[in-house]
């Protein structure tokens with residue numbers, strides 16, 4: 001299978017603030033303008049293309065990032081430093097906690113537009129029976 005996700009548009013209330021948020025919290029290179037987009041690249045060649053929602057209501061999307069244990073510590077440190085709310089679950093019920101699914105660590109938080117972000121140190125595996 002040769003198909004790879006290459007880019008996705010992240011509709012944002014304020015694309016500049018959103019791109020800076022992703023670069024800052026994740027420790028990624030600064031966004032590069034590309035036409036109407038502000039592009040932030042992650043390690044597996046996927047581009048997050050931030051685009052203004054042009055005053056429309058932003059439909060919440062979910063973006064999950066697989067990170068190393070060290071990166072988790074760094075990113076989670078920035079989440080706490082910025083006093084962002086975080087949850088152990090996507091339903092945002094377990095506030096202030098992280099999860100340990102699939103033998104790793106995971107946590108959910110929101111970007112400035114309300115998209116639900118997740119960092120995990122282990123990819124989702126088979127659910128326990």
Ligand SMILES: [Fe+2]
Pocket residue numbers: 062064118
């Ligand atoms: Fe997820």
